[in-house]
Amino acid sequence: MHKESHMMSYGYTPEWSEGSVKPPIFQTSTFVFKTAEEGKRFFEVAYGKSELNAKEEIGLIYSRLNNPNMQILEERLAILEGSESSAAFESGMSAISTTMLTYLKPGDVLIYGNPVYGGTHHFITHFLKDLGVKVLPFSSATKNEEILIKLKSKEFSGPVKMIYFESPANPTNSLFDLEELNNLKSIISSEPKNDDVMLVMDNTYLGPIWQKPLDFGVDVVCYSATKFLNGHSDVIAGCVMGKEEAITPIKTLRTFLGSMIAPYTAWLLTRSLETLHLRMCKQGENAEKVVEFLLKQKTVKSVSFPGVASMGKIQNDIFKRQCKGAGAMISFEVYGGEKEAFKVLNKLKLIKLAVSLGSNESLAQHPHSMTHADVPDDIKEEIGINKGLIRLSVGIENAYDIIDDLKQALKDI
Numbered sequence: 001m002h003k004e005s006h007m008m009s010y011g012y013t014p015e016w017s018e019g020s021v022k023p024p025i026f027q028t029s030t031f032v033f034k035t036a037e038e039g040k041r042f043f044e045v046a047y048g049k050s051e052l053n054a055k056e057e058i059g060l061i062y063s064r065l066n067n068p069n070m071q072i073l074e075e076r077l078a079i080l081e082g083s084e085s086s087a088a089f090e091s092g093m094s095a096i097s098t099t100m101l102t103y104l105k106p107g108d109v110l111i112y113g114n115p116v117y118g119g120t121h122h123f124i125t126h127f128l129k130d131l132g133v134k135v136l137p138f139s140s141a142t143k144n145e146e147i148l149i150k151l152k153s154k155e156f157s158g159p160v161k162m163i164y165f166e167s168p169a170n171p172t173n174s175l176f177d178l179e180e181l182n183n184l185k186s187i188i189s190s191e192p193k194n195d196d197v198m199l200v201m202d203n204t205y206l207g208p209i210w211q212k213p214l215d216f217g218v219d220v221v222c223y224s225a226t227k228f229l230n231g232h233s234d235v236i237a238g239c240v241m242g243k244e245e246a247i248t249p250i251k252t253l254r255t256f257l258g259s260m261i262a263p264y265t266a267w268l269l270t271r272s273l274e275t276l277h278l279r280m281c282k283q284g285e286n287a288e289k290v291v292e293f294l295l296k297q298k299t300v301k302s303v304s305f306p307g308v309a310s311m312g313k314i315q316n317d318i319f320k321r322q323c324k325g326a327g328a329m330i331s332f333e334v335y336g337g338e339k340e341a342f343k344v345l346n347k348l349k350l351i352k353l354a355v356s357l358g359s360n361e362s363l364a365q366h367p368h369s370m371t372h373a374d375v376p377d378d379i380k381e382e383i384g385i386n387k388g389l390i391r392l393s394v395g396i397e398n399a400y401d402i403i404d405d406l407k408q409a410l411k412d413i
């Protein structure tokens with residue numbers, strides 16, 4: 001079957017719950033063991049003292065370790081991404097921070113792609129750095145040779161453990177070349193001190209419908225499930241996907257940090273996944289129409305969207321190789337600066353002035369002063385987060401209503 005068909009019922013059988021068509025919410029903290037021996041066995045496996053036998057299944061223990069709603073959700077997320085395993089979290093940031101804390105120790109080197117989500121940027125450049133992780137930034141325009149030269153310096157000695165990035169990057173829509181990053185990974189991994197470099201990618205912008213990083217050698221994919229996956233602006237959630245051997249250690253740390261998804265959040269997200277395909281396809285179609293409109297506006301200086309000519313040949317070649325669609329996130333710059341951008345944002349009526357993205361309603365915000373306020377000005381300039389830049393997340397409204405709203409807002413600048 002196709003993935004969208006599996007989203008209705010995979011991992012759940014009505015007979016388990018009084019014939020209920022949909023999984024109930026298992027709003028419980030703990031589960032009754034049939035016997036004391038069974039309880040003992042579950043704990044042996046949960047603490048890694050013993051492996052599961054081929055015919056054995058680990059039962060439910062306690063909702064910080066496992067819960068039917070979390071398990072059903074994780075099985076469906078793994079289907080969507082085409083991964084062996086998946087782990088769900090109470091936020092995108094807890095998915096990302098738990099992954100980084102699983103694999104990075106003081107003295108290790110983290111190479112990270114700029115720009116990244118503001119919260120991720122803060123976690124890397126403040127928390128991880130203070131912890132003693134050596135953090136080395138690069139951008140989609142950086143050549144591998146430049147990174148390799150920097151790694152030779154004393155500042156970045158010590159094992160390289162992770163290359164972390166977003167593609168398309170938020171909010172510039174710049175794409176990272178996965179082939180080049182795989183080359184970088186294998187060059188770094190060939191040094192004896194760096195035996196296990198992981199390629200970790202935030203796939204929030206295009207996944208899981210338009211981009212499959214695991215097919216391109218990425219080891220772990222992470223998401224803010226708050227965005228497209230949930231798609232209704234009413235839940236904060238996150239997840240990671242990858243091979244079982246990469247995800248299991250993340251799940252283990254999740255158990256001890258307590259950053260797992262709650263039963264009700266998991267239930268809501270499972271419900272959202274039923275319409276993921278429909279929503280994302282409609283959002284993508286709408287976005288194409290909005291881009292076409294924006295490209296014709298005299299008040300609009302530039303439009304960043306995968307595949308448009310102004311992104312350049314290199315970016316568009318990567319787009320053709322790696323992506324099945326351009327998504328629904330548009331960044332456009334108006335002539336002038338913050339004053340003009342604010343004027344447009346303040347005049348929008350249908351499109352809501354709010355951060356977040358990927359929801360069924362259209363949202364717009366000003367990255368320079370809002371989501372990316374924490375990024376130093378020189379880096380903002382280098383990567384194109386200018387004062388006239390507006391980020392637009394296109395929803396499932398009628399495309400012509402979205403265009404009319406933009407038309408009236410852009411009229412007076």
Ligand SMILES: *Cc1c(COP(=O)(O)O)cnc(C)c1O
Pocket residue numbers: 091092093094117119120166170202204205223224225226227236237238356357
């Ligand atoms: C929103 C977002 C995050 C953080 O996720 P939360 O669910 O808000 O914790 C991480 N990465 C990207 C690309 C995002 O857009």
